[in-house]
Amino acid sequence: xxxxxxxxxxxxxxxxxxxxxxxxxxxxxxxxxxxxxxxxxxxxxxxxxxxxxxxxxxxxxxxxxxxxxxxxxxxxxxxxxxxxxxxxxxxxxxxxxxxxxxxxxxxxxxxxxxxxxxxxxxxxxxxxxxxxxxxxxxxxxxxxxxxxxxxxxxxxxxxxxxxxxxxxxxxxxxxxxxxxxxxxxxxxxxxxxxxxxxxxxxxxxxxxxxxxxxxxxxxxxxxxxxxxxxxxxxxxxxxxxxxxxxxxxxxxxxxxxxxxx
Numbered sequence: 001x002x003x004x005x006x007x008x009x010x011x012x013x014x015x016x017x018x019x020x021x022x023x024x025x026x027x028x029x030x031x032x033x034x035x036x037x038x039x040x041x042x043x044x045x046x047x048x049x050x051x052x053x054x055x056x057x058x059x060x061x062x063x064x065x066x067x068x069x070x071x072x073x074x075x076x077x078x079x080x081x082x083x084x085x086x087x088x089x090x091x092x093x094x095x096x097x098x099x100x101x102x103x104x105x106x107x108x109x110x111x112x113x114x115x116x117x118x119x120x121x122x123x124x125x126x127x128x129x130x131x132x133x134x135x136x137x138x139x140x141x142x143x144x145x146x147x148x149x150x151x152x153x154x155x156x157x158x159x160x161x162x163x164x165x166x167x168x169x170x171x172x173x174x175x176x177x178x179x180x181x182x183x184x185x186x187x188x189x190x191x192x193x194x195x196x197x198x199x200x201x202x203x204x205x206x207x208x209x210x211x212x213x214x215x216x217x218x219x220x221x222x223x224x225x226x227x228x229x230x231x232x233x234x235x236x237x238x239x240x241x242x243x244x245x246x247x248x249x250x251x252x253x254x255x256x257x258x259x260x261x
Contacts, residue, residue: 019246020216020221020222020246021066021067021070021075021078021079021080021221022079022080022224022239022242022243023063023066023079023081023082023208023221023222023223023224024060024079024080024081024082024223024224024226025082025208025210025223025224025225025226026041026046026081026083026084026094026226027039027040027041027083027084027085027087028040028041028085028087028089028090028127029042029043029046029083029087029089029090030042030043030087030089030092030093030127031043032125034124034125035228036121036123036124037121037123038228039085039121039227040228041226041227041228041230042228043093043097045228045230045231046093046097047097048231048232049226049230050097050098050100050101050103051101052232052235053079053101053103054101054103057077058078058079059077059078059079059101059102059103060078060079060081060098060101060103060104060105061078061079061081061103061104061105062080062081062104062105062106062143062144063080063082063106063144063183063206063208063221064106064144064182064183064205064206065078065104065144066078066079066080067205067206067218080223081098081103081104081105081106082105082107082108082146082185082208082223083106083107083108084148084185085108085110085118085127085129085148085152086107086108086109086110086129086130086135086148087118087127087128087129087130088127088128088129088130088131088134089127089128090130090138091134091137091138095141095143104142104143104144105143105144106143106144106146106183106208107135107138107143107144107145108146108147108148108184108185108208109130109135109145109146109147109148109173110129110148110149110150110151110152110169111147111148111149111150111168111169111170111172111173112149112150112151112169112172113129113151113152114129114130114131114132114135115128115129115130115131115132116128116129120152120153132176135173135176135177136176136177139176139177139178139179144182144183145173145176145177145179145181146173146181146182146183146184146185146208147166147169147170147173147181147183147184147185147204148169148184148185149166149184149187150164150165150168150169151165152187153165153187154187154188154190155186155187155190155191155195155198156191156192156194156195158195162198163198163202165198166184166198166201166202166204167198167201167202169181170202170203170204181204182204182205182206183204183205183207183208184199184202184204184206184207184208184219185207185208186199186207186208186209186210186220189210189211191207191209191213191215191220192215193215196215196219196220199219200219204219205218206218207220207221208220208221208223209221209222209223210222210223210225224238224239224241224242226238
């Protein structure tokens with residue numbers, strides 16, 4: 001997965017001159033023995049990565065909090081933390097670590113697969129997804145709940161299902177949490193003009209992509225993939241790549257260069 005992400009790094013239409021916030025993309029956090037899709041971070045590595053941020057004066061926050069802070073001129077030192085697919089292991093392994101560091105995060109949930117598993121990954125292993133009760137508890141605990149669609153499908157090919165994947169999933173999550181679902185995350189990072197327009201029309205305040213593209217902006221925020229191989233030097237390298245790509249001095253403003261551990 002990481003190599004595919006690297007292969008598609010691009011900055012079309014001169015977007016490298018625009019400042020983009022740094023948003024980290026996680027999926028699953030749990031002990032594991034096999035991980036063919038490179039979506040799992042072991043708990044010790046996740047703890048190390050959060051400690052790395054904290055020791056550099058950076059704070060992990062939800063995407064909504066990050067964007068609101070930047071709009072108010074208070075985004076210094078903030079990094080977005082996102083978790084795609086809504087794996088049940090978030091509550092057991094990721095949330096306790098986030099709380100220790102006073103971090104928050106956004107979990108993008110698949111509204112039509114609550115309580116199911118990652119059936120879209122045929123090579124396995126099977127990973128349970130959050131159910132409605134768990135999503136509700138996370139929202140009450142201060143975790144931002146965003147939508148990852150209804151079924152985890154590539155949206156440019158969804159055609160007649162696009163309204164349900166965007167607006168329908170948002171209504172379900174808002175009914176469950178009693179809170180606004182402000183963010184949408186594009187499954188597989190796949191998007192086009194029609195899909196981005198549908199996300200806006202559904203009432204989302206922002207959208208998370210993966211790669212930079214011609215649609216990069218508030219409704220297609222590029223993110224940085226984080227995996228189990230990302231030690232402190234690799235985190236530093238990814239941070240520098242982001243800041244150079246977007247001509248941005250980093251989440252710390254003048255203190256933009258994190259030191260290597």
